[in-house]
Each structure stands twice: as structure tokens, then as C-alpha cells.
Amino acid sequence: MPTDTPDADNSHDVLDPVQLTIVNNAFVNICREMGITMMRTAFSPIFNEGLDFSCVLFDKDGDMIGQAEFCPAQLAASIFIVRWTVEELGANSFEPGDVVLHNDPYRGGAHIPEHSVIRPVFHEGELWGFVANVGHLAEIGGKAVGSFAADATEIFQEGLRIPPIKLVSRDRNNMDLWRLIMANHRTPRNTWGDLNAQIGSLRVAERRLIELLERHGGDLVTRASQELMDYSERWMRAEIAEIPDGTYRFTDRMEDDGVVAEPVTLEVAVTVDGDELIVDWTGTDPQVRGPINATYGVTAGAVYNAIFHLTDSSIPKNSGAYRPIRIIAPPGTVVNVQYPGPSVGGNTETHPKLADMVVGALAPVLPDRVAAAEGASCCNFLFGGNHPKTGEYFANYHLEGCGWGAKSYDDGNDATIVANGNCRNTPVEIFETRFPLRTLEYSLIPDSGGAGRHRGGLGTRRVMRVEEGAEITASALFDRTKDEFRAWGLDGGGPGGYGAILVKRAGDDAFRSFPEAFGTVSASKFTNIVLRAGDEVLLDSPGGGGYGDPRERDRARLERDVAEGLVTPASARELYGWEQG
Amino acid sequence: MGAWEPVVTQVWDTVVTPCDCCGQVVPKQLWVADVDGERRQFCSPECEALYRRYIVPRSGQVAP
Numbered sequence: 264m265p266t267d268t269p270d271a272d273n274s275h276d277v278l279d280p281v282q283l284t285i286v287n288n289a290f291v292n293i294c295r296e297m298g299i300t301m302m303r304t305a306f307s308p309i310f311n312e313g314l315d316f317s318c319v320l321f322d323k324d325g326d327m328i329g330q331a332e333f334c335p336a337q338l339a340a341s342i343f344i345v346r347w348t349v350e351e352l353g354a355n356s357f358e359p360g361d362v363v364l365h366n367d368p369y370r371g372g373a374h375i376p377e378h379s380v381i382r383p384v385f386h387e388g389e390l391w392g393f394v395a396n397v398g399h400l401a402e403i404g405g406k407a408v409g410s411f412a413a414d415a416t417e418i419f420q421e422g423l424r425i426p427p428i429k430l431v432s433r434d435r436n437n438m439d440l441w442r443l444i445m446a447n448h449r450t451p452r453n454t455w456g457d458l459n460a461q462i463g464s465l466r467v468a469e470r471r472l473i474e475l476l477e478r479h480g481g482d483l484v485t486r487a488s489q490e491l492m493d494y495s496e497r498w499m500r501a502e503i504a505e506i507p508d509g510t511y512r513f514t515d516r517m518e519d520d521g522v523v524a525e526p527v528t529l530e531v532a533v534t535v536d537g538d539e540l541i542v543d544w545t546g547t548d549p550q551v552r553g554p555i556n557a558t559y560g561v562t563a564g565a566v567y568n569a570i571f572h573l574t575d576s577s578i579p580k581n582s583g584a585y586r587p588i589r590i591i592a593p594p595g596t597v598v599n600v601q602y603p604g605p606s607v608g609g610n611t612e613t614h615p616k617l618a619d620m621v622v623g624a625l626a627p628v629l630p631d632r633v634a635a636a637e638g639a640s641c642c643n644f645l646f647g648g649n650h651p652k653t654g655e656y657f658a659n660y661h662l663e664g665c666g667w668g669a670k671s672y673d674d675g676n677d678a679t680i681v682a683n684g685n686c687r688n689t690p691v692e693i694f695e696t697r698f699p700l701r702t703l704e705y706s707l708i709p710d711s712g713g714a715g716r717h718r719g720g721l722g723t724r725r726v727m728r729v730e731e732g733a734e735i736t737a738s739a740l741f742d743r744t745k746d747e748f749r750a751w752g753l754d755g756g757g758p759g760g761y762g763a764i765l766v767k768r769a770g771d772d773a774f775r776s777f778p779e780a781f782g783t784v785s786a787s788k789f790t791n792i793v794l795r796a797g798d799e800v801l802l803d804s805p806g807g808g809g810y811g812d813p814r815e816r817d818r819a820r821l822e823r824d825v826a827e828g829l830v831t832p833a834s835a836r837e838l839y840g841w842e843q844g
Numbered sequence: 845m846g847a848w849e850p851v852v853t854q855v856w857d858t859v860v861t862p863c864d865c866c867g868q869v870v871p872k873q874l875w876v877a878d879v880d881g882e883r884r885q886f887c888s889p890e891c892e893a894l895y896r897r898y899i900v901p902r903s904g905q906v907a908p
Contacts, residue, residue, distance in 0.1 A: 347849075352869045369858055369869065534898075543897055557869045589894055594862040594869075602858045 276485055276628070281512040283494070286479070286487035287579050290329025293471045295316040297332060297396060297464035304463055306456030308693050309401045309660050311761035313686045317341065318464055320472065323390050325349040326582040328488040335571070336614055336683045337397040339564030345395055347371030348381055348427040357383035357390060360434035362462050365427040366403070366416065366556045369602045374610040375421045376400050376410050376660070378458065380430070382465040384787035386476045391485070394646065394658035395470035396461040400454060402448040402647070402658040406790065409645025409660045413740040413788035415554045415605040420606075423447040431462065441670045449647060492583030498585045500538035500572040506628055510534045513624035515636075516614050518748045520553030521608070521740065521788030526748075527551055527597055528614060533624040542566045542621060543591040544598040553788065556600035557609030557617065562592045565614045568683045569621035573632045608788070611662065612742040615681040619750075620666070626753055631671050635713060635808030636750035638665025638722055640762055641681055642804045643740040646794075652734035653700055659698060664688050666712050666720030666748060666759050666806035674719030674820075675807035677829075678706055699733035702726070708803060709831050713752045713761030714838040715809020718814050719759045721829060722804040729798045737794050739764050739777075741787035743805040756809030757838060762787075762802075769797030814840040846877030846892055849885075865891040884906060 274342035297318035302311050309315045317333035325346040330338050347370045348363055357363075363381045366376055381395045403410045412420050423444065430440055445451035461709065477483050503769035510532050517527040530546035550556050557565075567585055571578075578584050592599035600606045621637045626633040642665065647658030667675035667682060680686040691702045703725040715717030729735055743749060743762050750759035764787060776786045783789035794800065821839055824830040835841035851861050851872055861870045864884045875886040879896065886892045 270899075352882070370871065541894070543898075590866055592867040594867045599862070599867045601862070602860055638900050
């Protein structure tokens with residue numbers, strides 16, 4: 264914590280820490296209440312089970328003043344989304360009761376399924392700020408069911424692109440726009456329900472924010488939000504200043520882009536210059552044809568999130584905390600896609616690797632704060648079709664938990680959605696209730712956690728069978744499915760296990776890769792494969808890297824791993840030097 | 845010393861005006877400055893400053 268806390272100055276111009284804490288906690292709680300509203304009223308499992316949305320507050324200048332424990336990737340991207348929206352439309356264009364909709368990756372957005380709704384908040388007749396909800400709609404049209412076209416080569420194949428537009432004007436739906444949007448989505452009823460859940464959360468936030476302004480006065484809340492941002496900036500600068508000055512580099516690779524079967528190289532140089540960080544992605548490969556390109560907002564979000572992992576978690580998360588971090592992402596590279604390049608996988612596959620790379624670069628100077636690489640793939644599995652029991656068209660976006668990297672002081676988490684997603688695994692019961700897919704197996708994969716003094720988290724195996732009478736159209740966008748692209752370990756820790764997506768056609772004896780079964784270019788990225796009743800799909804998620812020499816692992820913990828089936832006796836002997844068993 | 849310049853687009857245009865320093869696309873107002881005799885566009889004066897102190901030395905040019 265910085266020494267010049269807000270109470271250091273006793274002048275009347277500075278609010279006391281109690282007032283600041285009250286306002287900060289109120290901002291956080293408003294965001295949390297938005298989230299509860301969203302979770303309970305949305306139609307799609309991706310929201311009420313997966314929690315793939317984020318709720319955020321902004322001041323009238325477009326600076327983030329409050330957030331809560333949502334998806335870090337969306338939280339960071341929202342800074343760019345709201346700022347762009349306010350600048351493009353102009354602050355004067357907003358009226359009470361408006362809701363702006365926006366999902367354009369080239370206008371500060373993340374990837375195209377991420378739909379932001381933004382509502383102005385007025386107090387005493389003046390624009391005071393904005394409330395926003397960023398959510399990943401499960402189906403937005405485009406060439407692939409579930410809108411995750413792993414072989415897309417331009418944005419137009421990825422779904423309906425929407426620049427900032429007023430979907431609601433003075434609390435009246437603009438039904439022409441609604442009809443246009445729903446005519447382009449495969450599951451329009453879900454779109455209606457999910458977007459209205461997002462909008463409902465904005466109304467809750469607006470009401471609570473106005474209550475806060477009336478309780479404490481607009482001037483005080485405004486001053487508090489500004490002082491909180493300054494406070495966060497000072498605290499973040501103090502944290503950065505403790506890191507030794509210098510330039511720290513890291514390189515990682517992705518296995519392919521879904522279109523061209525060649526690896527993609529990512530490079531970063533992190534320069535610590537006093538109390539400022541410069542994170543430079545120069546040297547990263549040029550923009551690729553397939554959809555693993557990241558937008559500037561995604562790359563910036565990965566950097567911010569990595570730095571938050573390495574600094575005090577108590578720093579209030581607002582725009583002030585981001586000010587000391589400068590990001591250079593050359594346009595036309597994998598880390599800054601330019602129109603009309605595709606980018607739907609940049610947020611799910613590239614983002615986690617970028618964040619890990621910043622952490623990896625700083626590992627030599629922050630060994631006690633860093634973690635080894637996580638599985639770093641959302642293992643995106645998309646499917647849709649007509650449900651044999653209801654006759655209704657369904658579509659779903661599913662993301663899988665992977666293993667997280669081990670830390671210097673503990674093992675990595677098992678079966679957890681990537682750190683920058685912070686979403687929740689979808690329960691088996693939801694799959695079987697909503698979709699014609701029977702789960703045959705859902706388990707941890709033994710030995711998938713990288714060996715180490717602290718073990719990497721384990722990936723999962725999920726096997727599902729298409730039910731009788733059903734036919735589904737499936738797409739996938741995975742990464743880290745090959746041996747040489749496994750999650751890296753640190754300080755002598757081993758790599759995590761690699762992932763896979765395989766298929767067993769009805770009547771087959773064994774699982775095969777999709778190139779073998781269907782002739783796809785990539786084994787991990789493909790679009791619109793038709794699976795019929797009795798076909799089975801196997802999803803393996805990658806494990807996390809280990810930390811430290813495996814032979815130094817506490818023997819009691821190792822024996823518990825073996826007893827629980829997390830580490831096989833053979834691996835315990837070979838990798839950990841276990842002498843029993 | 846730089847100056848703000850508007851980004852002029854038509855309704856059919858997708859704005860493609862990345863900052864020469866950070867790479868972020870700028871929607872409405874570019875900060876334009878002369879660096880070593882070349883016109884450079886930035887998202888802010890702060891990015892111009894970062895360009896001069898970080899990028900120019902690394903690209904082999906001499907900062908003014």
C-alpha cells in the first residue's frame with residue numbers, strides 16, 4: 264500500500280478513507296447486484312451457469328470507476344469499448360433511458376460474440392456516468408453454429424457486427440433494430456432473453472447509482488471516484504517501483520491458426536522504468552488468416568490482468584490502476600488485428616497465452632509471485648441443431664476448464680476455466696436437460712498436471728454421445744493439443760499435459776482425430792462438422808505447468824496424489840523419484 | 845509540438861487509424877506531430893512522448 268494514503272492530506276479538499284471506502288464498496292456492490300440480476304434472468308446457460316459476462320461502472324468521461332469479480336478479459340476490454348462508444352457517439356448524444364449496443368471488434372471491442380450494452384446515468388438533469396454489461400452471446404449468426412468459426416478468414420464469417428447503436432431510446436425499444444439483429448441469429452428467442460437480461464442489469468445499476476448519489480450528494484461521489492482512481496494509480500505505481508528496472512523478454516507459440524497448419528510466434532518485452540511498465544509486443548508474427556488474432560483491447564486486457572496477478576489484490580480496480588501500464592501492440596500483428604481480419608479465438612486462445620507471457624517475462628525478478636503457464640485454452644466446443652424432443656433449434660457455446668499453472672507456494676487449480684475468463688464449468692445436468700448430448704465421462708486426466716515441487720493443475724476429459732434421433736452441427740477451437748505446445752513449467756517444473764478433441768463415429772471401435780475422420784486441416788480447429796446419433800466426442804483440456812524440481816515435492820502430498828489417482832505410480836517414480844509402490 | 849486533427853470518415857467506412865506508438869485505433873481525434881521530419885499520428889500527447897523516448901531510440905533514429 265502506498266504511504267501517501269488518502270488521509271495523508273487533512274485539507275478539506277480530500278475525502279477521508281471512510282468516505283472513500285463506503286463509495287468504493289458501493290460501486291463494487293452495485294456491480295455484484297447487476298451480476299445477480301443477469302445470472303437469474305438470462306435465458307442461456309453461458310450466462311446463468313457459465314457466468315460469461317461482466318458488469319462495470321464508468322464516469323461521464325468514460326473512466327472505469329467500479330467493477331466486481333467477473334471475467335477479467337471483459338472487464339479490461341470494457342475500458343476501450345465504453346471510451347470508444349462515448350467518443351464515437353459523443354457524450355451529448357445520450358439521453359435518459361437510452362441503451363447503446365456494441366460488439367464491433369474494430370471499435371475497441373474484444374471479439375464479436377462479446378455484446379456490450381451501455382446506459383447513461385443522469386443525476387439532477389446532468390450526465391453523471393455510464394453503467395455497462397459485457398456478455399458473450401451464445402449465438403450471433405455467421406458461418407458456424409455457435410458463432411465460433413475456427414476457419415474464418417474475415418470478420419463477416421464470424422457473426423453480425425454491430426457498431427455502437429441505440430437499441431433503446433428513452434426507454435423505448437427500437438424494434439427495427441431488434442428485428443434486424445434477431446433475423447441474423449440462429450436462436451433469436453435466446454438473443455431476446457439474454458440481451459434483455461443485460462439491459463435489466465443496467466436498470467438495476469442505474470437505480471442503485473442514483474440512490475447513492477442522492478444519499479451522499481453528487482459532488483461527494485464524483486470526488487470520491489476521482490480520488491479512488493488517483494489512489495489506485497499511486498498504489499499501482501508503488502508496486503511497479505518495487506520491481507527492478509530492466510527489460511524482460513518472453514516468447515511462446517500457438518500451434519496453428521485453424522486455416523494454415525503452421526505455428527504462430529508471440530513475443531513480448533516488458534520494460535520496468537521506475538514506476539511505469541511498458542509492455543511491447545513488437546516481434547510477434549504478422550496477423551494470421553485464421554481467427555486467433557487478438558484485438559488491441561484483448562491484448563491490453565491480457566497485460567492488465569497479468570499485472571493484477573502480480574501486484575496487491577487489494578488495489579481498487581478502476582482506471583487509475585491501469586494508468587502506469589503502457590502497451591505497444593503493432594497494428595497488423597496477431598496481437599492487434601486490423602479490419603477485416605478474424606478474431607473470435609483471440610479472446611479465448613491467444614489472450615491467456617499473452618497474460619502468461621507477461622508473467623513468464625517477470626518470473627526472474629518476481630519468483631515468489633508468478634505461476635507457471637496454465638492450459639490456456641478455453642477448449643471452445645460449439646454445437647447446434649433441432650432438439651428431437653422439442654423440435655426447437657438450439658445452439659450452445661461451451662468452454663471447458665483446464666489446469667492452471669503451479670505457483671511457488673502451491674499447486675495449480677484443477678479443471679478451472681482460464682484465469683482471464685473466470686467463468687464457471689457447465690454442469691452435466693444442464694447439458695442433458697437442454698441439449699441432446701449424453702455425458703458418458705467427466706473426469707480429471709491423471710498426469711496432466713505438470714510435475715513439480717508444486718504440481719500443475721489437471722485438465723479434464725469429457726465424453727459426450729449424440730442422443731437417439733438427434734443430429735448436431737459441431738465446431739471447435741482448441742489450442743495446446745500437441746506435445747511441443749504444452750503449458751510451460753517454471754524453475755525446473757515440467758510441462759502440463761496437452762489437450763485433444765477426438766470423435767468416435769457410431770459403430771467405430773476407437774476415437775480418431777477430426778482430420779482422420781473428416782479431413783479437417785487442423786486437429787484442434789474446425790467448423791460445421793455434422794455428428795449423428797450414436798457419435799461420441801471426447802474433449803481433453805490441457806493441464807498446467809509445474810513449479811520447481813519434482814523430486815523436491817513433499818512426499819505426503821505426492822502419496823496423496825497417487826492415492827487419489829491424480830499422478831500414476833509410474834509417473835511418480837519416473838518424474839518425482841518416488842521409491843515406493 | 846503536436847495538434848489535434850479530426851478523423852474524417854463516411855458512414856460506410858470502418859475507421860483504420862492506428863496510433864503510431866501503441867497501435868490503438870483512434871475513433872475521432874488524432875494527435876498529429878512531426879517526429880524527425882515525418883508526420884506521425886498518435887492517440888494522445890502521452891503516446892507521442894512515449895514514442896520519442898521508447899520507440900525512436902529502438903528504431904535507430906535520433907530523437908530530437
